[in-house]
Amino acid sequence: MAPAAARLTANAIAAVSGGDLNLKPVVQVVELKQVPGAAQERFRALVSDGSAAHQALLATQLNALVKARRLRRGSVVQLLEYICSTVQNRRIIIILNMEVIIPECEIIGNPSLPPEAEPVSQNVSSTNNSGSFTRETLNGSAGSDSNSVARLVSKSSANPANGAPSFPPTIQPSYKPPPMYKNRGAIMKNEAPARIIPIAALNPYQGRWAIKARVTAKGDIRRYNNAKGDGKVFSFDLLDSDGGEIRVTCFNSVVDRFYEVVEVGKVYVMSKGSLKPAKKNFNHLNNEWEIFLEAASTVEPCPDENDSIPTQQFNFRPISEIENAENNSILDIIGIVTSVNPSVTILRKNGMETQRRIMNLKDESGKSVELTLWGEFCNKEGSQLQEALDSGFFPVLAVKAGKVNDFSGKSVGTISSTQLFMNPNLPEADRLKVWFDGGGKNAASQSISKDVMPAFSQNLIRKTISQIKDEGLGRGERPDWVTVKATVSFIKADNFCYTACPLMIGDRQCNKKVTKVAGGNWCCDRCDKEFEECDYRYLLQVQVQDHTGLTWVTAFQESGEDILGCSAKELYKLKYEENDDIRFPEIMRRSLFEQYLFRLKIKEELYGDEQKVKITAVKAEKVNPSMESRYLLDLIGRHSV
Incomplete structure (x- = not known):
């Protein structure tokens, strides 16, 4: 006799397969196998109440239980959330959530498959010479685009010594669940209202479903053109009382039916749509599925039950x-x-x-x-x-x-x-x-929105040029930010700036190098646009040195202006348009041998097949003698303590 803790819920299989979704029965897993050839890892199971057994498919969120060996053959579990769907004339239990009560236990009772799970042509009472008989089990289709469950033939031994269950042709009494809708007279088969389920329970293996949820966001109608021709599409997001979210998408004629019906903030009951994998590049909701409404879909407002569903759900990040x-x-x-x-x-x-x-x-x-x-x-x-x-x-x-x-x-x-x-x-x-x-x-x-040095204390990040190499700065996963007091010893006068695209991409300027085309306009390959005026941006190569050594740094727009004291456009015109051989070299010379506090970003980058450390001057400030004296006195004071 099974221990008390392992007692299974009597007649649970008949109740669950008959449609009782509130029972939360205790059952035993008598078989557990991975679905073969699946695009997404899934597991199928045979669950038993000690008398009857039934095919089940585990939701992907339960895979961790199997991998951790908490769920295996013989486990006694309590089904917390589940649905039962008819797929290709066969009933299958979809287990959405469960609790493992006993990880491993002897097989309890002598369970048998219900008649509807057996192949019609199979005689379950016939045995072979070894005393065992064959049976056919269901294998959940793991392809996320499939709405059916494939069939898999397996054999199980009836020998009690090996702990495997036997399957005598016992016919369980049919279970009749209480009606889930009001008596409104005679109706045809499958015309009863679909049971409302949580959004989290939706999956492609269900036949009929309905959800009640609030519209939290609605997109505009977008038009597209592809190989099949022109079309239009819009989407909206739903939130239910359990916190489940899902996106709904409508195409073409379905757009005309529902675009004006759906309003942000209102609650609707929705049914008869298809579920497909969510495209995470465009869908940020925490749901692996997306609903596609069809010609037969229904969207009905629920004006009297708005208080049970929140108006919005946030997942704030600092x-x-x-x-x-x-x-x-x-x-x-x-x-x-x-x-x-x-x-x-x-x-x-x-x-x-x-x-x-x-x-x-x-x-x-x-x-x-x-x-x-x-x-x-x-x-x-x-x-x-x-x-x-x-x-x-x-x-x-x-x-x-x-x-x-x-x-x-x-x-x-x-x-x-x-x-x-x-x-x-x-x-x-x-x-x-x-x-x-x-x-x-x-x-x-x-x-965090500008590529500038973090605001650490200047005393903590001051380095010498030799320390950049000796300490291996810039060779980690993240760049190193340091301040170096150094003197400008040389500036390359050639290619000191480049012609840049002034157009905006998103909220930033393109800044990609542009070329001049016939007619005098400038052209950007990235933006595929021509324009009359371009921008000019510094790309200075500057040699700096201190008492420990020297190095080359790259100074872009802002730091280039800090060093030379004028814009790249002004300097470009002096050299290339006015051909001023006096003012141009004078501007380049007047910055030489000036001391600056350089804010440097140091990061190793890949050039071709070689890793090189790139040093970028983000900011260049001329040394203020008074402030520098205070820094040195403070440094002396800290070292003399």
């Missing part, structure tokens, strides 16, 4: 974590708006104009970040935030689905699915206000 976030990743942030720039008109590389507005956010992590608003965000939310700051208020701004950009530091920009919430009613917003009013307003914060 601004300090954005510094290590991947480029183009989508995330939620919240912070205090400390500055808002005016809205400006930007020419995109497709020739279309758009609006751009840049603002700054800071939070308790001690970091700040640039947030770039595009298009209509500039006029609506951007204007409201500007008015708040002009009135002396510093609003809290929550950003849902902002896109990370890592060009010249890290910044966050809006995209079509971004949502902005000014002074939201959230615990995180309340905490930020308390922090800001209690001293955070005057607290120093370091921007």
Whole structure:
């Protein structure tokens, strides 16, 4: 007799396969195998209540239990979340969540497969000469695009000595679950309303389903052209009362049916759509599936049950974590708006104009970040935030689905699915206000949005030129930032600048090298555009030295202007347009043998097949004798203690 802790729920298989999704039965795994030839790793199981057994397919989130050997043949488990679907006229249990009660146990009872799981042509009562008989089991199709379950033939021994279950042709009594809909008269088969399930339980193996959720975001209609012709598409995001999220997409004629019906903030019951794998390049929601509505799909509003579903769900990241976030990743942030720039008109590389507005956010992590608003965000939310700051208020701004950009530091920009919430009613917003009013307003914060040296104490990062090589600076995963006091000993006068593209890509200037074409215009290969005027940007090669040695550094636009004291465009005109042989060399000479405090970024990079350390001068400040004296006195004082 099985121990008390291993007692299985009587008649559980009949109840679950009959549609009872609230039982949460205790069953035993009598077989567990990986689905062969699967594009995505999946496991199938045979679960038993001691009398009957049934085929089951494990959701991918349960794979870790199998790999950790917590779930194996003989395990006694409690099914917490599951559904039962009919696939190719066979019933199969999809296990979404379970708890392992006993990791390993002797096979309990003498379970048999239900008649509907047996092949019609098979005589389950016939045995072979060894006393065993054959049976056919179901194998869940692991291909994520498939909506069916393949069949797999296996053999099991009936010898009790080896612990394997035998399968006598016992026919279990049919189980009749309570009706899941009101009695509204006679209806045809399969016309009963589909049972509402959580979004987290959706999977392609279900036949009929319905979900109730709130629309949290809605995209515009986009038009496209491909080999099949022209088309249109739009998407919207759903959130249910259990916190599950999923994206819904409509194409062509389905767009006409539902675009005007769906409104942000309203709750709907939705059914009869197909599930396909989510394209993570375009879908940031925490769900491996995406719903595609079809001609037979239904979307019905639920005006009376809005309070049970939240209006929005956030997964806020501190601004300090954005510094290590991947480029183009989508995330939620919240912070205090400390500055808002005016809205400006930007020419995109497709020739279309758009609006751009840049603002700054800071939070308790001690970091700040640039947030770039595009298009209509500039006029609506951007204007409201500007008015708040002009009135002396510093609003809290929550950003849902902002896109990370890592060009010249890290910044966050809006995209079509971004949502902005000014002074939201959230615990995180309340905490930020308390922090800001209690001293955070005057607290120093370091921007992660510019490619500048971190704001460490100057005394801690001062190095000599020889230390750059001796300490192997720049050879780690991240660049090293140091300050070096050095003298400019030589500047290469040739190729001191380049002609750059002035067009904007996203929220940054292109800056790619451009060439002159027939007709006098400039052309950018990246933007595939021509324009009358180009930009000029420094690319100085400067030799610097101190008492320990010398090295070459590269000075780009800002640091080049710091060293030479004029813009690259002015210097370019002197040399190449005015051919001024007096002023040009004079400007180059007057910076020689001047002492500067160079803020250096040091990073090893790959040139061809060779790794070389690249040293970039991010900032160059002429040495202030008074401040330098204070630094040296402080250094002497610390070493004499």
